Amino acid sequence: MLTVDAYAAPSATEPLVKTTIERRDLGPNDVLIEIAYSGICHSDIHTVRGDWGSQKYPLTVGHEIVGTVTEVGSDVSLHQVGDRVGVGCMVNSCRECENCLAGQQQYCLKGNTGTYASVDRDGTITQGGYSTHVVVVEDFVLRVPESIPFEKAAPLLCAGITTYSPLSHWNAGPGKRVAVVGLGGLGHMAVKIAHAMGAEVTVLSQTLSKKDDGLKLGADHYYATKDEATFRDLKNSFDLIINTVSAVIDLDAYLSLLALDGTMVNVGAPGQPLPLHVFTLFGNRRSFAGSGIGSIGETQEMLDFCAEHGIAPETELISADYINEAYERVLNSDVRYRFVIDASTIA
Numbered sequence: 001m002l003t004v005d006a007y008a009a010p011s012a013t014e015p016l017v018k019t020t021i022e023r024r025d026l027g028p029n030d031v032l033i034e035i036a037y038s039g040i041c042h043s044d045i046h047t048v049r050g051d052w053g054s055q056k057y058p059l060t061v062g063h064e065i066v067g068t069v070t071e072v073g074s075d076v077s078l079h080q081v082g083d084r085v086g087v088g089c090m091v092n093s094c095r096e097c098e099n100c101l102a103g104q105q106q107y108c109l110k111g112n113t114g115t116y117a118s119v120d121r122d123g124t125i126t127q128g129g130y131s132t133h134v135v136v137v138e139d140f141v142l143r144v145p146e147s148i149p150f151e152k153a154a155p156l157l158c159a160g161i162t163t164y165s166p167l168s169h170w171n172a173g174p175g176k177r178v179a180v181v182g183l184g185g186l187g188h189m190a191v192k193i194a195h196a197m198g199a200e201v202t203v204l205s206q207t208l209s210k211k212d213d214g215l216k217l218g219a220d221h222y223y224a225t226k227d228e229a230t231f232r233d234l235k236n237s238f239d240l241i242i243n244t245v246s247a248v249i250d251l252d253a254y255l256s257l258l259a260l261d262g263t264m265v266n267v268g269a270p271g272q273p274l275p276l277h278v279f280t281l282f283g284n285r286r287s288f289a290g291s292g293i294g295s296i297g298e299t300q301e302m303l304d305f306c307a308e309h310g311i312a313p314e315t316e317l318i319s320a321d322y323i324n325e326a327y328e329r330v331l332n333s334d335v336r337y338r339f340v341i342d343a344s345t346i347a
Contacts, residue, residue, distance in 0.1 A: 001022045001023065001024065001025060002022065002023040002024075002025070002032075002133065002135070003020050003021075003022055003023075004020065004021060004022075004023055004131050004132045004133045005018070005019075005020055005131065005132045005346050005347045006018075006019055006020060006021045006060045006127065006130055006131035006132070006346065007019070007060065007130040007131070007320055007323055007346060008021065008057075008058040008059055008060040008127075008130070009048035009057060009058060009059050009060075009061070010057055010058050011057050012048065012049050012050035012054075012055070012057075013049075015324040016048070016130070016323050016324055016327075018320070018321075018346070019058060019060075021060055021127045021131060022124075023127075023133060023134060023135045024120075024122060024124075024135050025135075026071055026072075026073050026135060027073050027137075028073040028074045028075040028076075029073050029075050029076060029137050029138055029139075030072075030073045030076070030135050030136065030137055030138065031069055031071075031072050031073070031076060031079050031085070031135070031136055031137070031138050031141050032069070032070050032071040032072070032133060032134075032135050033065070033067040033068065033069055033070065033085060033087065033133060033134050033135075033136065033141070034067050034068050034070045034132065034133055035065055035066070035067040035129055035131060035132055035133060035134060035343040036066055036067045036068065036150060036151075036342075036343055036344070037065075037066050037067075037150065037151055037153070037154045037317075037340050037341065037342060037343060038062040038064060038065050038066075038128075038129035038130055038131075038154055038340070038341045038343055039062070039064030039065075039129075039154040039155040039157070039158065039159070039313075039315075039338055039339065039340050039341070040062070040064075040323070040326055040327070040330065040338070040339040040340070040341065041062075041063065041064055041155075041158050041159065041185065042184075042185065042246050042330060043061075043063070043158070043269070044061040044062060044063075044128075045327050045330060045331065046246070046269070046271065047059070047061055047116070047117050048061055051271040052269070052271060055117055056117075056125050059116065059117060059125070059127070060116060060127040060128050060129075060130050060131055061116045061117070061128045061129075061130060062115070062116065062128035062129030062130040062131070062341075063087070063088060063089040063114070063115040063116060063128055063129060063157065063158055064088070064129065064154040064155050064156075064157045064158045064159070064340075065086060065087040065088075065115070065128075065129035065134065065154060065157060066084070066085070066086045066087075066144055066150060066153045066154045066157070067084075067085060067086075067133075067134075067343070068082065068083065068084060068085070069081050069082060069083045069085055069141075070133075072138070073138075076138045077138070078138045078139070078141070079138055079141055079143075083143065084143070084144040084146065084150065085141050085142060085143060085144060086141070086142040086143075086144045086153060086154070086156070086157045086303070087115060087129065087134060087136050087140065087141060087142070087157065088115070088142065088157035088158055088161060088293065088299055089106075089114060089115055089157070089158055089161075089293045090105065090106060090112040090113060090114055090115060090140060090293070091113050091114070091115050091118075091120075091126060091136050091137065091140050092112065092113035092120070092121060092137055092140060093105040093106075093108035093110075093112040093113065094108050094109070094110040097109035097110055103295050103296075103297050104295050105140075105295050105296055106292045106293045106294060106295055107292065113126060114126060115128050115129065116128030116129075129154075129343075130320070130323065130341060130346065131343070131346060132343055132346050132347050139296065140296060142157070142296070142299055142300050142303060143300065143303070144303060145303060145304060145306075145307035147307045147310075148303070148306060148307050148312055149312055151315070151317055151340065151342075152312040152313055152315050152340070153312070154340050155185065155189070155313040155315065155338040155340065156189075156302065156303060156306060156312075156313065157299070158293065159185045159186050159189045159313060159338060160189050160193070160302055160303075160306060160311075160313070161293050161294040161298065161299045161302050162186055162189075162267050162291070162292075162293055162294070163186055163187075163189045163190035163193055163242060163244065163267060164189075164193050164294065164298070164301075164302040164305070165291055165292075165293065165294035165298055165302075166240075166242055166265040166267060166289075166291040167190065167193055167194050167197060167199075167240075167242065168197075168298070168301075169291070170240050170263055170265065172193075172194050172197045172199040172240055173197050173198045173199055174198040174199070176199045176200070176239045176240060177199070177200050177202070177237060177238045177239045177240070177259070178194045178199040178200065178201050178202070178238065178239065178240045178241075178242065179201075179202045179203075179204050179234075179237075179238045179240070179241045179242070179257065180194065180201065180202070180203050180204065180219075180241075180242050180244060181204045181205075181225075181241060181242065181243040181244060181245055181249070181254065181268075182204075182205060182243070182244040182245035182268065183203050183205050183210045183213065183214050183217075183337075184244060184245070184333065184335075184337060185313075185330075185335070185337050185338045186244035186267060186268065187203070187205075187242075187244040187245075187337075188213075188214075188217055188313070188314055188336075188337040189313060189337075190242050190244060191203060191214060191217045191218050191219050192217055192218055192311050193302075193305075193306075193311065194218070194242075195217070195218025195219070196218070196305070196309040196311060199240075200220050200221075201218060201219045201220050201221075202219065202220065202221040202222070202223065202234075202237075202238070203219045203221070203222045203223070204223055204225050204230070204241075204254075205222070205223075205224065205225065206224065206225055206226050207224050207226055208222065208224045210222075210336075213336065217314075231253050231256065231257065234257050235256055235257060236256075236257070236258070236259050236260075236284060237257055237259060238257050238258055238259060238262055239258075239259055239261075239262050239263075240262065240263055240264075240265070241254060241257060241258060241262070241263070241264040241265070242265050242267060243264060243265065243266045243267065243268055244267055244268050245268045245270075246268040246269055246270050246271075247268070247270050248270050248272050248274060249274070251264075251274055251275065251276040251280070251288070252276055252277050252280045255276065255280045255281065255286055255288060256280060256283070258284055258286045259284060260284045260285060261284070261285050261286075261287075262284060262286055262287070263286070263287040263288075263289055264286070264287070264288050264289070265289045265290065265291050266288070266289070266290045266291070267290075267291055276288065313337065313338050314336055314337045314338065315337070315338045315339070315340045316335060316336070316338070316339050316340070317340050317342055318339055318340070318341055318342065319341070319342055319345035320341055320342070320343075320345045320346040321345070323341065326339045
C-alpha cells in the first residue's frame with residue numbers, strides 16, 4: 001500500500017483536516033497519478049455533510065482531478081509516464097452489464113465505482129482527489145489536451161462533462177434556444193459550452209448581479225427569476241433548459257417556459273425532493289429529465305471539444321489549508337466560479 005498526504009472529513013459536522021490515506025498497490029492495469037490540481041464541487045460538500053446519506057469517515061472527497069502519470073502497471077497501454085491526465089467522478093464499473101457494454105459506464109446497472117465514498121473492487125471505500133496521489137485503472141483515466149491550462153482543467157472532469165453531456169444528448173446547437181438555470185460552477189460551464197455549440201443561450205438567475213459575467217461567458221440574454229415578469233414574458237420560449245442549481249425550485253414555473261416538445265434537464269442535485277404537477281408536462285408535450293455525468297468516451301470528447309474551442313472554467317486557485325473556508329464560500333455562492341486546490345500544498 002502507498003501512504004499519501006490528504007485532507008479528509010472526520011465526520012459530517014467537523015472541518016476537513018490534514019491526514020494520510022492509503023492507496024492500493026499498482027496492479028497490472030493501474031496508473032499512478034501525482035495530482036496537480038483538484039476542483040471543489042458542491043457534491044463534495046453534500047457528501048461529507050451527509051446531505052445525500054450517511055458516510056463512512058474519515059472521508060477524502062474530490063472528483064475533479066488532473067495530474068501527471070508517474071508509474072504504470074505492466075499491462076497498461078493507454079497511458080505512459082509523463083502524460084497529462086484527468087480523473088472524474090468514477091474510477092470503475094462492472095464492464096459487463098448492458099449499459100457498460102454500450103459505453104455508458106456512468107449508468108452501470110450494478111452501480112459505477114465513484115471516485116470517493118464508493119465501495120472499491122477490494123472492498124475498501126474509495127478516497128478522492130484532495131490528496132497528492134491516486135491509483136486508477138487505466139480505462140477510467142482521461143487525456144488532458146496540452147492547450148487546456150492545467151491549473152484550470154480539473155473542473156472539466158465534473159462541471160464540464162455534467163453540462164456537456166445533456167447539451168450534446170439533447171442536440172444543443174444552431175437554431176436551438178437553451179436556457180441555463182443558475183450561473184455557478186456548473187452553470188457557467190453550461191453557458192460556455194452551449195455558446196460554443198452554436199445555441200442561443202439565456203441565463204436564468206435569481207438576480208442580475210452576475211449579468212455582466214454571463215454575457216461575457218457567452219450568454220445572449222440574462223433574466224432575473226426573482227422578477228415575476230420573467231416567467232410571464234418567457235413562457236413557451238425554450239427548446240432546452242439545463243437546471244444546474246442544487247436547491248429546491250418551482251419546477252412548474254420553469255417547465256412552463258418550454259416550447260413544444262421542449263425538455264428540462266436536471267443536473268443539480270438538491271437534498272430534498274422536487275415536486276411538480278404532471279399537468280404542466282401535458283402542455284406543449286414537455287419533458288422533464290435527469291442527466292448524470294458522462295461516459296469515459298464522452299468525457300474525452302468533451303475535453304477535446306473544450307481544447308478545440310478554447311474553453312476553460314473560471315477558477316480561483318487556493319491552497320489546501322483554505323478548503324474549509326472555500327466550502328463556506330461555495331455555500332454562500334461566493335465564488336466565480338470554481339475553487340481549485342493546488343495539490344502541491346497538501347504535502
